[in-house]
Structure formats: structure tokens, C-alpha cells
Amino acid sequence: MTVTAELLVSSPSLPFVSFAESLPSNQLECVHGLCLGGDSQVFVVHLDPADGVTEDDLIALDEVVETTSLGRESGRDVYQLGVKLDDIVSEAFVPGQFAKAQIEPTIIVPEGWYEKKVVRDYDSFNNMRNHCDEHGIRVDLISITQDSPSPDEHSQYGLTDRQYEALALAISRGYYDNPRQATAGDLAEEMGISQPSMSNLLRRGERQLLTSTIGTQPSLTNPST
Incomplete structure (x- = not known):
């Protein structure tokens, strides 16, 4: 990339x-x-x-x-x-x-x-x-x-090209910083899409990353044991 x-x-x-x-x-x-x-x-x-x-x-x-x-x-x-x-x-x-x-x-x-x-x-x-x-x-x-990323860069997580692009842009622009340095609207403008579409890309990408790393049904330890 x-x-x-x-x-x-x-x-x-x-x-x-x-x-x-x-x-x-x-x-x-x-x-x-x-x-x-x-x-x-x-x-x-x-x-x-x-x-x-x-x-x-x-x-x-x-x-x-x-x-x-x-x-x-x-x-x-x-x-x-x-x-x-x-x-x-x-x-x-x-x-x-x-x-x-x-x-x-x-x-x-x-x-x-x-x-x-x-x-x-x-x-x-x-x-x-x-x-x-x-x-x-x-x-x-x-x-x-961003150039089209290599499939190897995100296929292991199951991300689509657009999800990967959205997440990479969000990280680079400080969207996940505290305090936040950019809004979803800012990111959407850079990608040439609407704010709801950007939010949807981020949400789906985040869910896919979580699912690929901790699974859909992570095991929970009983706090009483």
C-alpha cells in the first residue's frame, strides 16, 4: 500500500x-x-x-x-x-x-x-x-x-477494501484519539462519500475486526469462581 x-x-x-x-x-x-x-x-x-x-x-x-x-x-x-x-x-x-x-x-x-x-x-x-x-x-x-491495498494486508481480518480504507484513514486522522481529532463527517468528505456511509463503513469494519480477533461468542470467566 x-x-x-x-x-x-x-x-x-x-x-x-x-x-x-x-x-x-x-x-x-x-x-x-x-x-x-x-x-x-x-x-x-x-x-x-x-x-x-x-x-x-x-x-x-x-x-x-x-x-x-x-x-x-x-x-x-x-x-x-x-x-x-x-x-x-x-x-x-x-x-x-x-x-x-x-x-x-x-x-x-x-x-x-x-x-x-x-x-x-x-x-x-x-x-x-x-x-x-x-x-x-x-x-x-x-x-x-490511498492506493488499492494488497489483499494480504486485510484479508486475514475479513475486511473489504473500503472498510480497510475507512479504518486506515480514521486512524491516520485521529478519529480514535482522545480527544478526537476528526469527525466522521471529516472522514466522509475526504473519501467522497456521505457521513452516514462513512459511519456505516467504520461500524462494519470495527465489528469485523472484533469478530476476527475475539470471535462471535467469546468465552467468559465466571467472576464468582
């Missing part, structure tokens, strides 16, 4: 956020390898020519230590940049937090970085988000979807 998450990553320490705010378009696109290695210092940025950014403008940025023009692609100016990262960024983006590198280019806007990542499972996403939070980097979830 893998999970695809769309995120907004925000921190004043992230490269190019202030720069994006200064552009007429208020955004730029980049590709980086931070999820493969926190010390990655090479960024490839794609800029709208209408923003009027020159190589001198880029090298003048505090975080840029080297620039190389790569020409123009798809109507945008492309530069390879050597970037000096703050320590918290290097420490937050460490190998192992993501199963794969970014699957789409990062869109940098004044609010932060919009990214789309593939993680191993919901727990991996939560671990990644908590790890970033510990380093002062906020990760806001925009959307999250």
Missing part, C-alpha cells in the same frame, strides 16, 4: 518563499531532492519570463550560492541553483520520511511549498508531519488518497 498526499509545507526557513512574494506572478516552480537527502543543495527552478528575473537577481538571493542557466523549456526560463539551506530544513527533510521523491514539481508561493508526495502508509505520513513540526516546519494536508 502507498499513500499520495498533497501538502502545503510552510516555514520562514524554506528557500524562495520570500522570493515568490516579490514576483508579479507570486509563484515559481522547482524540483529538488530534499526527500532523498536532507543535505541536497541543488534546486532546478522554472520561472515565468514575464516576471523579468535575471541570473543576477537569482545570485543576489541570500540562499543562492551558485547559478547555472539551463535555457528555456515549455516557455519558462530554467536555472540550476546551488542553495544554502538552514539547518532546520536539512534536519526536517531526511531520507526515509518519504517512500519516493516528489512526484510533481514543487510550486513555491508566498504561503509556502505546495508538494505532492508518495508515502508508504498513513502512519508514515503522520510520522513525517510530526518530524517536520518538531523542526518548526508546518505541514498542512490538502488531500490524501
